[in-house]
Each structure stands twice: as structure tokens, then as C-alpha cells.
Amino acid sequence: MRVKKLMISLLGVLAVATLASCGKKDESAEGNKEEKKALVVQFVPTNNDGSMEAKTKPFAEYLSKALDREVKVTLATDYSTIVEAMASKQVDIGIMPPAAYVQAKDMDAAEAILTSQLGDNDEETGLPIEGQLTNTFKGEVLVKADSPMKELKDLKGKKIATLSPNSASGYIYPVAELKEVGVDPTTEATLTTVNDIPSEITAVLNGQMDAAFVFEGARNVFGASFGDKDLFKELKVLYLTKGDIPNDAIAVQPTMDETLKEQVKEAFLKMKDDEKGAEAMTIWSHLGYEEAADAGYDTIREYTEKAAE
Structure with missing residues (x-):
């Protein structure tokens, strides 16, 4: 009987130890989960x-x-x-x-x-260069393909769609380079901030805006968003910024x-x-x-x- 009681006591101790051990593991696992x-x-x-x-x-x-x-x-x-x-x-x-x-x-x-x-894009055609990567890009000024404008300073007096003033290609770079050629677009043009590049492109296509400040290659990226319209036929690049944008x-x-x-x-x-x-x-x-x-x-x-x- 004593042996039987001793065995029962030992089993009880082992059970408690096992439960305590499991508890510690669960706490440890929970702790790791919280850390992550x-x-x-x-x-x-x-x-x-x-x-x-x-x-x-x-x-x-x-x-x-x-x-x-x-x-x-x-x-x-x-x-x-x-x-x-x-x-x-x-x-x-x-x-x-x-x-x-x-x-x-x-x-x-x-x-x-x-x-x-x-x-990377070919600056002449605007098309992607197969297999070539780059860590910089340029700002791009888009106008309608039949626009008589030929150079950056022709934007004087025009209506321009831009992105936020915190956008490098959609505002900062083209505005800075316009000022370099003697045109202050903040006073000598009409700048209109829109929500995104598709909205800028739409505004130029429908004649609401004369030009849009976008990033290089925007016609490639957003072409599929315009259904059967061919952005390469409808729009042309008036200007690429001289400055490279990271x-x-x-x-x-x-x-x-x-x-x-x-x-x-x-x-x-x-x-x-x-x-x-x-x-x-x-x-x-x-x-x-x-x-x-x-x-x-x-x-x-x-x-x-x-x-x-």
C-alpha cells in the first residue's frame, strides 16, 4: 500500500510539473508573439x-x-x-x-x-528599353500630339495640370526648370493641382488643360487605363527635365x-x-x-x- 501511495504521489508531482512546464512554454510563445x-x-x-x-x-x-x-x-x-x-x-x-x-x-x-x-526608357521614343534598369528618372511635360508648342518656355500663359507641390516630377522639377528659362509658372501660367496622373492625362486629352507635369514613361504605365485610346498617338512629350530624379x-x-x-x-x-x-x-x-x-x-x-x- 505504501508503494502504491508513493507512486500516486510521484505521478501527481510529475503532472503538476508537466502542467507548469506547458504553462511556461505557452507564456514564452505568447511573449514571442507579442515581440513580433x-x-x-x-x-x-x-x-x-x-x-x-x-x-x-x-x-x-x-x-x-x-x-x-x-x-x-x-x-x-x-x-x-x-x-x-x-x-x-x-x-x-x-x-x-x-x-x-x-x-x-x-x-x-x-x-x-x-x-x-x-x-529605363528611350528618351527619343518614350518606350521601355528591354532589360535595362535605372535608379533615377526624369520629369515629363505632356501635351496633345497636335499642340503647336515646341519648347518649355511655350508654356507661358498656358493651363497646366500638376500634382502636389511635394511631387518631384509632378511639380518641383518642371517648375524649377521653367524658372530657369525665364517663365515663372506660378504667376505666368495657370497651375491646377489634381489627384493623380490619370486625371492629369484626362484633362489634357479633353482640352481642359494645355499640358501636364508627370513622370517619365507615364504613357506606358497608364496606357491600359484609357481603353482604346493610344496615348502615344494622342499625346507627345514637350519636355524632359534636365535634372535626374532619384x-x-x-x-x-x-x-x-x-x-x-x-x-x-x-x-x-x-x-x-x-x-x-x-x-x-x-x-x-x-x-x-x-x-x-x-x-x-x-x-x-x-x-x-x-x-x-
């Missing part, structure tokens, strides 16, 4: 027709799997809101247009870990853990070599990423000053 908090990614959509939100799902799924944590993707309403979101630490990773990145960087609210790569920055909170920064960087660098990753990148027309050099964004600061003079 969800990351919030934000970007500025190239159009506001409501289609961009659905396209964020493949990207969120890819990055979530790569980082082994939940990833939430949100859309900024414009260039200034993504800067505000980074500054208030509501966003962990920003896919940031160059001028917005510089603004956030100067507020100590963003650190570029990578620069995006885009397909591509989007993949920026993180400067206070982000260094190990996590490296994980984020690796996840983006591997995207182009992964089928699902490559699909996810199409939301921004990105074709790859490379190490970021913050000095490459100094030209944005220079042009911003010129445009504001």
Missing part, C-alpha cells in the same frame, strides 16, 4: 480610382511571410500624409516618393535603406531595431528573384532594389529651393 508586433507599411498610390487597395494584398502576404510577422499595408492620401505618418511613428516602413522622403529625412523621421529600380526610397523608422532593418532590407532585395515577390512589386512598377545612398537625394533639396524662389 505587426509592421505597418504605407505608400502613395499612383491613382485614386480605388483599384490600388486590392493590389496591396499580394505584397502584404509576401512581406508577412518573409518577415514572419503580420504586415498591414495602408495608402497615404497624398505626399504630405505619408510624411506625417512617418513623423508620428504610425508607419514603420514607407515606400516614399523622393521629395516626401527628403522631407521626412530632414525631420529625422525616415531612414532610406534601399532605392527602387525602374525600367527613385522611390524604401524608408524605415530610424529607431527600428537593427536586426529588423536588415531583415526588411533582405526581404525587398530578394523580391525580384521570387515569383510572388515580383508580382507584389508591380504595384509600384518596381523591378528591383539596391542599396540607398542618401546623398543621391540631395538634388531634391536643390530643386525644391529653386522651385520655391
Whole structure:
């Protein structure tokens, strides 16, 4: 009987120990889960027709799997809101247009870990160059194909569709270079800010505007949005900016853990070599990423000053 009682006591002790051990494991697992908090990614959509939100799902799924944590993707309403979101630490990773990145960087609210790569375009034809990537682009001034305008200064007195004053190609660079040729578009032309590039293009096509400030290659990117209209026949490039504009920055909170920064960087660098990753990148027309050099964004600061003079 004593042996039987002793065995029962031992079994009871083992059971309690096992439950305690399981409890510790569960607590540990819960702790690890809490440590891997969800990351919030934000970007500025190239159009506001409501289609961009659905396209964020493949990207969120890819990055979530790569980082082994939940990833939430949100859309900024414009260039200034993504800067505000980074500054208030509501966003962990920003896919940031160059001028917005510089603004956030100067507020100590963003650190570029990578620069995006885009397909390069032939400046004569406006068509993509097969297999060639670039980390810069130019601003482009589009007018109707039958427009009598031939050079940049011909925009004097004209109606021009622009993007936000924080947009490098949609405002800053063309305004700065217009001033260089003796035309101040803020006083010698009519500038109208619109929500997105498709809206700019539409305004030129229907004659509401004489010109639009867009990014190089916009006719390629948005051609499918205009049904049976051939944008290469309907529109021509009046001018390409002399200044090169650095591509989007993949920026993180400067206070982000260094190990996590490296994980984020690796996840983006591997995207182009992964089928699902490559699909996810199409939301921004990105074709790859490379190490970021913050000095490459100094030209944005220079042009911003010129445009504001």
C-alpha cells in the first residue's frame, strides 16, 4: 500500500510539473508573439480610382511571410500624409516618393535603406528599353500630339495640370526648370493641382488643360487605363527635365531595431528573384532594389529651393 501511495504521489508531482512546464512554454510563445508586433507599411498610390487597395494584398502576404510577422499595408492620401505618418511613428516602413522622403529625412523621421529600380526608357521614343534598369528618372511635360508648342518656355500663359507641390516630377522639377528659362509658372501660367496622373492625362486629352507635369514613361504605365485610346498617338512629350530624379526610397523608422532593418532590407532585395515577390512589386512598377545612398537625394533639396524662389 505504501508503494502504491508513493507512486500516486510521484505521478501527481510529475503532472503538476508537466502542467507548469506547458504553462511556461505557452507564456514564452505568447511573449514571442507579442515581440513580433505587426509592421505597418504605407505608400502613395499612383491613382485614386480605388483599384490600388486590392493590389496591396499580394505584397502584404509576401512581406508577412518573409518577415514572419503580420504586415498591414495602408495608402497615404497624398505626399504630405505619408510624411506625417512617418513623423508620428504610425508607419514603420514607407515606400516614399523622393521629395516626401527628403522631407521626412530632414525631420529625422525616415531612414532610406534601399532605392527602387525602374525600367529605363528611350528618351527619343518614350518606350521601355528591354532589360535595362535605372535608379533615377526624369520629369515629363505632356501635351496633345497636335499642340503647336515646341519648347518649355511655350508654356507661358498656358493651363497646366500638376500634382502636389511635394511631387518631384509632378511639380518641383518642371517648375524649377521653367524658372530657369525665364517663365515663372506660378504667376505666368495657370497651375491646377489634381489627384493623380490619370486625371492629369484626362484633362489634357479633353482640352481642359494645355499640358501636364508627370513622370517619365507615364504613357506606358497608364496606357491600359484609357481603353482604346493610344496615348502615344494622342499625346507627345514637350519636355524632359534636365535634372535626374532619384527613385522611390524604401524608408524605415530610424529607431527600428537593427536586426529588423536588415531583415526588411533582405526581404525587398530578394523580391525580384521570387515569383510572388515580383508580382507584389508591380504595384509600384518596381523591378528591383539596391542599396540607398542618401546623398543621391540631395538634388531634391536643390530643386525644391529653386522651385520655391
